[in-house]
Amino acid sequence: MTQSFDAALQAFAPQLPLGVGLSGGADSTALLLACHARWPGQVVALHVHHGLQAAADHFEAHCRTLCDGLGVPLRAGRVNARPRPGQSPEDAARRARYACFEALALDPSAQVAIKDIAIAQHADDQAETLLLALSRGAGAPGLAAMPAQWERAGLRWHRPLLRVAGRDVRSWLQSRGVAWIEDPTNADERYTRNRIRRQLLPALEAVFPQFRETFARSAAHAAQASALLHELAESDLAGAGNPPRIDALRALSAPRQANLLRHWLRQAHGAVPSAAQLAELQAQLADCATRGHRIRIRVGAGFVVRKGSVLGWYNS
Template identity: 60%
Template sequence: MAASQTPRLKPADPAGNPAVAALAGLELPLPLAVAFSGGADSTVLLLAAAARWPGQVQAIHVHHGLQEAADAFEQHCKHVCAELGIPLHVRRVHARNALGESPEDAARNARYQALARAARDAELKAVLLGQHADDQVETLLLALSRGAGLPGLAAMPPVFQREGMVFVRPLLALSARAIREWIAEQGVLVVEDPTNTDTSFTRNRIRRVVLPALEECFPQYRETFARTSRHAAQAQELLESVAVEDLARMGGTPALTALQVLPRARQGNVLRHWLRSAHQAQASAAQLEELLDQVADCRTRGHKIRIKVGGGFVERSGERLAYRDESA
């Protein structure tokens, strides 16, 4: 870990902080928190937020306990917040991945849960996250590598709700280079996660190999990729509105005869929406295709449907589809 016990916290030119402009036009509910890891991204965000909303900003540090440096990260964050006079809340999590869930997903889910609970306990109204333009590009490339649909291509939304808390990503138009250059120029010392250099992680390989190649071939790739993600998000929003209307006409649960008169793509759209919104289940492409085939073939009362999706099964229940949780 590259950090100092006495980091420089008050740069000579705080107005040059690139995150200041990103926050300038935001009107957010106050008070709020910054998810503070002690790294460069969350440090510039914390400094900018404290300047934008004096006395209305707190910090939340999530201690994952996944590496030896975690205790030192926590101490660094405590020192920074003490020097700035910003209240700090530390939450410790021990994420265990469930069956079919990656350790990275488990850690991310545990982090969001901890951030939301800490913010609620402190009666805060929103949590700011430090993801930037390069993170957004990495997310989009990962989605493309998995053959993701529109939700994946939309990448990370600038504003979303989770665990009853509003999360905001104000730095998505800001490059990692701009953040790092300002940190270096101002002499602000931050922690460096040693796993960021581990190229066994796909994100790190993208960061070290793919992004420099994109920079050379397409210097404006951050802006153009972000535009693609915005287009995907808008298209997905439209599909969601169509799915809501289709499901409402069916009475809130998929009806077989009503599904069968819709085009296959529209059937898939409403079924994905129903599974996600009503049952927090995500069907794979293969599962959805199998389900659509079964819906098409379901022409007699004796035709049964039972397809594994997520942690349960989609089954036929009379003339409708039902979802049965496997643990129920």
């Protein structure tokens, strides 16, 4: 079930002091105000200047004015969020933003050490993420969408509003008469996520009013399945060796073999094979009955190759 804004904040129990991601938009502004009201003097705002539009300076100035009025410290950082060739703008901005949050939280020159960070994604954002994953043919890890809590780089991350509808976040903020900034790119339907938000979510609500709850339940099921697949891959890799032996791979069923290969490539080499690349690799393994059979298949920025009795890897 979705939660009210107040119920979600009441259930939120981070370690203090708490960093709160602040863009200046409605969602992050509401989260900052609510956290500051609950833990006065224990909240630090974290702002990322993406440098992608002329209004970015105005966003930072607005955040400073808001934080000064509240008496909340603000740490701001600037990043280059322009995408690399073949990278989506959304992915580039997301990666840059999280890296900057980490740097701001762990800044050795800061007087206050932050171990927990809260960010303001809500139930509508979760639904958009799941729909994006479905549109890309994602497996269980992608369909798990966004976790409510996770750990990375020695930090604990939280999404306390993940079961709160976006309209309820804005209603809470409007009831307090606090202004926020509307990012003009949020209306740009060249971005897939914006098209989902503006076109698909209203249609879903008209046909399936409870879609936020059912989507969240499906994402939770996918997260459980993903965790089980990870455990199985760890066990199979321990048995096959790292790098995996070809004979051990060939002894597995096709689904378990695919699961192990995805896990090995991601964990050992940071590579995510496409469905076509994985199918070709498995076909080559099936044909790998003699020591003379060669394997050389591109995956991501490198190649999977045969090195005697095991699979190997080298960067291109």
